[in-house]
Amino acid sequence: MVSQPFPSIVTTSEMQAIEAAMFAAGLPIAALMEKVGQRLSDRLCCLYPVTTHPKVGVLAGPGHNGGDALVVARELWHRGYTVTVWQPFSRLKPLTADHAKYARFLGIPFTSEVAELATANLIVDGVFGFGLERSVSHELGAAFAQVNQWCVPRLSIDVPSGLCSDRGAVLGTAIQATRTLCLGLWKRGLLMDEALPWVGEAELLAFDIPATVIDNVLGTMPRRYCLDSQCWQLLPLARSPITHKYRQGQLLLIGGSARFGGSILLSALAARCTGVGMLVVAVPNSLKPLVLARVPDAIVVGCPETNTGAIAHLPADLDLQRVQAIACGPGLTTAATTVIEQVLAAGIPTVLDADGLNILAALSPWPLAAPLVLTPHLGEFRRLFPDLSAEGDRLEQVQAAAAHSNCLVVLKGARTAIATPAGNLWINPASTPALARGGSGDVLTGLIGGLLAQQELLHSTLGGVWWHAQAGLAAAKQWTTLGVYPERLVDALLPTLSAKKPDFL
Numbered sequence: 001m002v003s004q005p006f007p008s009i010v011t012t013s014e015m016q017a018i019e020a021a022m023f024a025a026g027l028p029i030a031a032l033m034e035k036v037g038q039r040l041s042d043r044l045c046c047l048y049p050v051t052t053h054p055k056v057g058v059l060a061g062p063g064h065n066g067g068d069a070l071v072v073a074r075e076l077w078h079r080g081y082t083v084t085v086w087q088p089f090s091r092l093k094p095l096t097a098d099h100a101k102y103a104r105f106l107g108i109p110f111t112s113e114v115a116e117l118a119t120a121n122l123i124v125d126g127v128f129g130f131g132l133e134r135s136v137s138h139e140l141g142a143a144f145a146q147v148n149q150w151c152v153p154r155l156s157i158d159v160p161s162g163l164c165s166d167r168g169a170v171l172g173t174a175i176q177a178t179r180t181l182c183l184g185l186w187k188r189g190l191l192m193d194e195a196l197p198w199v200g201e202a203e204l205l206a207f208d209i210p211a212t213v214i215d216n217v218l219g220t221m222p223r224r225y226c227l228d229s230q231c232w233q234l235l236p237l238a239r240s241p242i243t244h245k246y247r248q249g250q251l252l253l254i255g256g257s258a259r260f261g262g263s264i265l266l267s268a269l270a271a272r273c274t275g276v277g278m279l280v281v282a283v284p285n286s287l288k289p290l291v292l293a294r295v296p297d298a299i300v301v302g303c304p305e306t307n308t309g310a311i312a313h314l315p316a317d318l319d320l321q322r323v324q325a326i327a328c329g330p331g332l333t334t335a336a337t338t339v340i341e342q343v344l345a346a347g348i349p350t351v352l353d354a355d356g357l358n359i360l361a362a363l364s365p366w367p368l369a370a371p372l373v374l375t376p377h378l379g380e381f382r383r384l385f386p387d388l389s390a391e392g393d394r395l396e397q398v399q400a401a402a403a404h405s406n407c408l409v410v411l412k413g414a415r416t417a418i419a420t421p422a423g424n425l426w427i428n429p430a431s432t433p434a435l436a437r438g439g440s441g442d443v444l445t446g447l448i449g450g451l452l453a454q455q456e457l458l459h460s461t462l463g464g465v466w467w468h469a470q471a472g473l474a475a476a477k478q479w480t481t482l483g484v485y486p487e488r489l490v491d492a493l494l495p496t497l498s499a500k501k502p503d504f505l
């Protein structure tokens with residue numbers, strides 16, 4: 001278990017209700033704006049010191065996002081930066097108007113020509129936050145496009161201006177941020193795959209929202225959460241000093257074909273990094289020597305083959321009831337329908353991936369007897385849940401899919417989302433495009449499978465998704481985003497874990 005709840009993800013209306021509850025309880029709006037502005041300024045000074053970024057251009061909007069930006073402008077001015085404010089609006093919210101008045105009193109220059117900010121070393125974007133109600137106007141859009149062309153870091157306050165904070169869609173034109181400091185709680189739209197090119201590096205800047213306020217507004221179920229480094233508390237799995245291999249879980253991996261020989265091997269290499277006690281790998285007969293050569297510790301079961309080199313069926317003497325988990329699908333091809341029927345009938349906790357999912361998609365009704373984790377990428381998801389793909393955005397779709405199928409569904413992508421049948425959702429906010437290459441998903445399947453042989457479904461899945469992405473980040477640091485091929489991803493798994501948990505050595 002993790003010691004704190006994971007940070008919540010909110011919609012605009014939920015965030016507004018949370019702020020309203022704090023204000024109703026007596027916190028002055030101006031006090032919160034000042035606090036937020038100070039925290040933003042402190043973080044900014046750390047990231048972009050005055051010595052390297054002496055000239056700052058501040059884009060200030062009409063609402064409280066603009067108010068925050070003006071507090072930042074004032075603080076930076078006092079801390080020795082040269083600041084210019086671009087404020088193209090004449091009607092401002094009262095608090096924002098007060099900050100604008102005081103900034104002018106201090107002598108901070110204001111302009112309505114965005115081009116005057118072109119020589120800045122840093123742009124602070126405080127035009128719109130979560131209050132954007134409609135598409136940005138043509139003139140404003142043109143200014144945003146101009147700012148986006150400058151070769152300079154752009155720091156967005158709360159949300160890149162122009163981006164919908166609920167759905168992550170661009171409303172006309174948006175500021176393309178290098179970095180976004182999201183205020184208080186994660187806004188849902190920032191964690192959508194399509195928002196990432198606009199959000200840049202996203203970071204949560206907390207401002208001490210009482211947990212009771214969050215719980216009162218969001219209720220208990222269902223909730224959206226953002227994974228964070230607390231996931232390391234789920235890993236590695238505890239091991240008794242007097243344990244033995246049959247107490248450390250037995251995982252059965254099933255996959256591979258003449259066409260796709262390597263993917264199940266990648267899953268096996270990843271699975272053994274989880275410390276699983278016994279690894280059994282079922283592959284077509286012809287792949288047996290390859291797997292044995294690379295994973296000599298595994299029991300490799302050769303299976304009869306179809307004429308296309310897929311597994312025809314699992315051998316009768318393979319006792320599925322002896323294992324604690326099954327991970328099935330990588331490299332299977334869609335010819336292995338019998339295998340999926342055998343696996344699903346066994347009633348063992350199972351991870352289904354790749355062709356395992358494509359075969360399941362063609363079965364009707366789904367013969368589900370066991371707790372299942374489905375790990376589709378978007379293409380597989382569309383095949384699995386064709387009726388859901390037209391409704392809502394991806395997060396709504398994955399939640400609907402989990403409820404509809406009664407399975408834990410992991411929708412893989414830049415920001416992988418995990419949904420339970422009860423409606424709860426977790427998003428992994430940190431990963432790397434280095435993982436966008438064949439075989440990365442096979443590694444994830446093996447990881448979740450190895451963990452699942454030793455503990456329950458949800459923790460195995462959350463821990464596996466987090467560990468996989470963190471290893472990807474570490475590998476990208478060492479070998480660049482071009483060099484994270486799946487074997488290197490596997491090689492990075494244990495060093496990443498031991499760097500986070502030195503006491504585990």
Ligand SMILES: NC(=O)C1=CN([C@@H]2O[C@H](COP(=O)(O)OP(=O)(O)OC[C@H]3O[C@@H](n4cnc5c(N)ncnc54)[C@H](O)[C@@H]3O)[C@@H](O)[C@H]2O)[C@@H](O)CC1
Pocket residue numbers: 019029030032033034036061062063064065066068093127128129130131132133134135136137157158159183184
């Ligand atoms: N009270 C505070 O001090 C706090 C401020 N925060 C900041 O406040 C922001 C939300 O403030 P607001 O609700 O004022 O929202 P915004 O600052 O996003 O501004 C909304 C204003 O812009 C106008 N507007 C909306 N869409 C427009 C468009 N397309 N073209 C022109 N004008 C448009 C609206 O009429 C409204 O006046 C957050 O994102 C955050 O930056 C909070 O994070 C923390 C608490």
Ligand SMILES: Nc1ncnc2c1ncn2[C@@H]1O[C@H](COP(=O)(O)OP(=O)(O)O)[C@@H](O)[C@H]1O
Pocket residue numbers: 354377412413414415416431432433434435436437438439440441442443444
């Ligand atoms: N742009 C990206 N950023 C972060 N992670 C990514 C990105 N693209 C893919 N991934 C991750 O890489 C893995 C790819 O899995 P998958 O598509 O099943 O590949 P394969 O079947 O070839 O192994 C998933 O875990 C996914 O979340």
Ligand SMILES: [K+]
Pocket residue numbers: 065125126127128129156157158159160161
């Ligand atoms: K903004």
